Amino acid sequence: MMQKPARERKRGSGAQYVYEILREEILDLVLAPGSPIDENQLAERLEMSRTPIREALVRLAGEGLVTPLPNRSTVVANIDFFNLHTFFDALTLMYRVTTRLAGEYHTPADLELIRARQEDFARAVENQDALAMIATNREFHAAIAEAGRNPYFTGLFCRLLDEDQRILRLYYSSFNDQLPKRYVAEHEQMIAAIEARDINACDRLALAHADQIVSQIQSMISRGVMRTVPLD
Amino acid sequence: MMQKPARERKRGSGAQYVYEILREEILDLVLAPGSPIDENQLAERLEMSRTPIREALVRLAGEGLVTPLPNRSTVVANIDFFNLHTFFDALTLMYRVTTRLAGEYHTPADLELIRARQEDFARAVENQDALAMIATNREFHAAIAEAGRNPYFTGLFCRLLDEDQRILRLYYSSFNDQLPKRYVAEHEQMIAAIEARDINACDRLALAHADQIVSQIQSMISRGVMRTVPLD
DNA sequence: TGTATAATTATTGTCGACAAGATTGTTGGC
């Protein structure tokens, strides 16, 4: 028997919809790291059966955003503070590689998009909106990666940016210092290097930018300005 | 109503089982790139319902081994010969990074495992068994990556090695030249560099090794020794 | 005979149901 659809959903959009909702809630820390995900409860909330929900969970597990415990509930992936250095290594390398490749392969249309993202970021900094800074910074670097045209690198990089976003959200209350303005300037330099197709400059600037971000996160952690309770 | 299980499978192993079977058949080209995967047929062959099969397909799609066409059948992922350079770029970088990190972080136990894998590879070369060479070479480099202890890099690297395996299998008939012996020697040098924790040597050797492999694949392609019909 | 449209079939996406296993609560023994 057919279950009443809450709104007239199109066929095939169910699992996709659940995937997007869950992904967003995980990245925004609406769902706290480590908290269990109740399939039945979700099915009730989103007014569909467990099948598309399970499909979304399998996909999220593949991206490491969720950890399925066999015969036990699936939980939101924890942030591994003990192995952050592996995260920093990977993030730094991907910053460098994607920016280099952008310098090599970008088109005028790519540059336009990158500039638009940079404007979004600058506006967020102007408004001192920490949450918007996190999101727009992510989009800026994702746009650069896209211009590099290497799906293997963009895939890994976007995963790392996802994790970065979760970490930054944990600490975002201390995001209103003088650093963001420096990031705006560094972004501008990166754009210039990409446009000039100066690969060495791209690499150097991306490395410096990554080091900035890494040391900011490390300082946030050591100062212990962690949000203890997630949004909810 | 319960369907008869062909063999007494343990609960929770169904989807995992299908995933492993399909993954192996895709990497071994038993399932040709581009060929459609029939859920009903698979369900009949593996004697289970479509649910665990769909879960396996979703997982494989996440790893890029399979491409789901919306409201149409899922197909085995094609090999993109037009963008091979992005693949080579990523493979080369991951060879370098994982070998470097192995030089930095390996333990004696890691080295032991790497040496065992190298012996497997040498034996395959000795026997002129091209299929075994492909498999053991993969395991050798995966072991090095594991010693580097960075799950982000090992994750991407293993995906690349999977794709590499599919490409090599396409051309494996031309794998019985003088090159494999050179690979054995290069592997030995890499092991020595890792053991000596000589990061620069690790990087240099991995780069040279990667270049070898890339140019071998390119020459295979240009010489057009492609298998036209997959194993089946 | 060729093309456009309608009927038929096949396949996918989603559903409710149910059993195996895990979790929690209860009772009883020491």
Added chain:
DNA sequence: GCCAACAATCTTGTCGACAATAATTATACA
């Protein structure tokens, strides 16, 4: 009063069923 065995409950993994969509075949008309 604390721990162990058992019972009750909840959750997950899998199943068969069914409707919506795509593919295929049949049919009508130019």
